[in-house]
């Protein structure tokens with residue numbers, strides 16, 4: 001017994017040494033262990049370096065340190081030498097920018113996955129540098145207008161989203177006066193509500209009037225979440241006549257004049273005054289989606305902002321890229337509502353965006369089956385309205401913005417920071433210490449043709465209005481919470497995006 005215990009005491013230092021050596025090697029190699037399947041990069045702790053990193057303090061040369069999905073430090077060029085103990089992914093001159101947050105997307109899932117679906121939709125988003133999107137409550141079937149229908153969506157996203165996904169709930173006449181139903185939906189985590197002031201085209205998503213909207217705002221005030229409104233109210237003045245050519249874009253355009261938008265916004269401003277400080281709906285916020293009319297409608301919104309109403313407005317790349325005179329008769333890929341208007345209207349939209357009167361951008365990606373787009377008949381009056389664009393919004397905004405002198409900081413403001421604020425995500429939208437490592441890396445100077453050879457991940461590339469265009473700005477890599485989910489045509493093996501629910 002005595003001899004044995006002496007032996008153990010002699011061996012103990014040796015065993016300790018062996019154990020500590022093993023722990024040391026394990027710790028050294030920990031960062032090199034392959035991550036499950038969520039990332040194309042096998043590191044938990046690494047740096048992204050570039051000469052052009054878009055931060056709130058401007059564009060800097062240096063590196064972003066990422067650990068366990070978060071940004072833990074940002075170092076400028078001068079101070080970085082010799083500091084890197086971990087792996088470095090060097091992107092040279094490519095731009096490192098916060099990932100895009102697209103607050104207006106229709107992925108049609110569950111119920112109409114043949115139109116798009118979470119799998120192809122979020123894969124396209126990842127390929128386009130979008131790290132979070134917010135799915136609209138309609139075009140999926142059933143519409144997301146209750147806690148129960150939101151649960152169907154939460155079921156549908158399981159293992160099927162490559163980027164983070166949040167949800168809007170629907171405000172419809174059925175739930176507008178049912179406070180407990182609306183509270184159930186909001187408590188279940190929708191980031192806010194969405195309603196229509198004209199027919200939505202979806203049977204179980206009827207339009208709301210201003211009384212419904214007022215009710216919705218009063219419930220949202222408690223939750224401090226926004227109401228998004230499709231602001232068009234049908235006007236009698238300009239009807240479609242039998243003598244009009246349904247293949248002519250001008251026919252469609254005249255049926256939805258800017259007066260529709262103006263009338264809706266006039267109505268809305270009667271209730272947004274309640275959102276002012278001290279008002280009965282203080283805490284609620286109204287967000288006008290996809291503004292097309294850059295004249296009276298925009299002036300009204302500007303006035304409301306000046307008066308202290310809690311109101312913001314978005315427009316979409318298709319209103320900034322295209323104008324009515326370029327749309328060929330029969331080319332229903334360009335049909336959307338409100339419609340794409342004339343070139344002068346487009347110029348004014350750009351002006352308003354650059355001056356900050358338009359707060360942010362969104363895709364309003366709204367695909368359908370090619371059959372429903374009626375591409376061969378070219379009937380604008382009967383075709384499904386909606387522009388398919390999700391994968392292309394970054395290069396489109398950049399390409400068409402070049403002549404207006406758009407900067408990288410502006411892109412990050414319109415596509416990341418402001419959208420993050422709208423959806424209440426303080427840990428997203430900006431490259432800053434403590435935030436999620438949601439990052440897009442892209443080459444502003446690389447041009448490409450969006451032709452049949454280009455890898456498009458949307459379910460139905462043929463219906464996209466951008467096919468056939470030449471664009472600038474190629475996405476190289478997309479990181480979602482530190483996972484490299486997309487890299488030059490390759491995607492991570494597993495879809496590890498997470499639902500973003502309001503608390």
Ligand SMILES: [Zn+2]
Nearest residue numbers: 104136364366
């Ligand atoms: Zn929409």
